[in-house]
Amino acid sequence: MALLHVHNLSKRYEKDKQVLSDINMEVGEGQFVSIIGPSGAGKSTFLRCINRMIDSTEGEIYFDDVNVMSLTKKDLRKHRTKIGMIFQHYNLVSRLTVIENVLHGRFGYKSTLQGVLGLFTEDEKLQAFNLLKKLGMEEHAYKRCDQLSGGQKQRVGIARALIQSPKLLLCDEPIASLDPNASKVIMDHLKTISKELNITCIVNLHQVDVAKKYSDRIIGLNSGKVVYDGGSSELRSDAIHMIYGSEAGELIME
Numbered sequence: 001m002a003l004l005h006v007h008n009l010s011k012r013y014e015k016d017k018q019v020l021s022d023i024n025m026e027v028g029e030g031q032f033v034s035i036i037g038p039s040g041a042g043k044s045t046f047l048r049c050i051n052r053m054i055d056s057t058e059g060e061i062y063f064d065d066v067n068v069m070s071l072t073k074k075d076l077r078k079h080r081t082k083i084g085m086i087f088q089h090y091n092l093v094s095r096l097t098v099i100e101n102v103l104h105g106r107f108g109y110k111s112t113l114q115g116v117l118g119l120f121t122e123d124e125k126l127q128a129f130n131l132l133k134k135l136g137m138e139e140h141a142y143k144r145c146d147q148l149s150g151g152q153k154q155r156v157g158i159a160r161a162l163i164q165s166p167k168l169l170l171c172d173e174p175i176a177s178l179d180p181n182a183s184k185v186i187m188d189h190l191k192t193i194s195k196e197l198n199i200t201c202i203v204n205l206h207q208v209d210v211a212k213k214y215s216d217r218i219i220g221l222n223s224g225k226v227v228y229d230g231g232s233s234e235l236r237s238d239a240i241h242m243i244y245g246s247e248a249g250e251l252i253m254e
């Protein structure tokens with residue numbers, strides 16, 4: 001049984017502007033899927049529909065056997081605890097420490113009062129520290145986040161997502177602001193997480209070579225439609241043409 005089922009998903013922000021059209025897919029547990037496509041293809045919109053940061057216009061999404069569209073506000077909160085988000089610009093609170101930012105990932109499990117007061121158990125603090133250690137960030141645990149490099153901030157973002165105990169990580173251009181070395185560190189961590197912890201990763205990427213290197217499967221979007229869905233080794237120049245347009249194939253594959 002797949003972890004995520006998407007049936008006939010469509011999204012319009014405005015009446016006659018179709019941003020996603022009839023998207024269908026199933027994604028299994030532990031699968032590492034990259035979504036590629038030109039700017040404006042609908043990659044971020046697709047990720048936001050899955051955790052219902054936005055509502056789709058048509059279609060159905062089932063996650064972990066639950067119909068995501070029909071969730072009440074309370075159940076939506078529970079749904080989101082199972083889905084970690086990784087953002088291009090990290091979305092950390094810069095004046096707080098690394099470990100405080102990681103602990104924010106537990107908010108979905110707390111009452112509003114506990115969250116506001118920052119009441120975390122010793123177990124949660126230990127877990128936060130262990131995650132930072134796993135990501136090579138333990139020596140920075142008590143630094144303010146605005147003292148970190150981009151690659152370090154993204155590792156904090158990953159630790160914050162992991163402390164949620166998610167089944168799925170949605171990563172929206174996680175390496176778009178990073179240099180090649182930091183990008184490799186982040187992609188290596190995401191791949192390890194997916195394989196060792198059996199967490200499904202759906203990663204929006206602009207770098208086709210990175211998608212090919214790390215993914216079990218690549219989905220190509222163009223103008224809101226899936227134009228490629230297959231293994232990363234089968235992604236050849238004809239598929240690149242379909243995804244990015246006729247001029248792009250040679251440029252990207254050379």
Ligand SMILES: Nc1ncnc2c1ncn2[C@@H]1O[C@H](COP(=O)(O)OP(=O)(O)OP(=O)(O)O)[C@@H](O)[C@H]1O
Nearest residue numbers: 013014019037038039040041042043044045046204
């Ligand atoms: N909140 C919004 N209101 C109206 N239109 C939007 C909104 N968010 C996105 N769009 C439009 O939807 C289309 C798809 O945007 P989206 O951000 O999903 O694409 P993308 O593939 O992630 O692009 P990029 O690679 O540049 O991040 C674009 O035309 C964009 O202008």
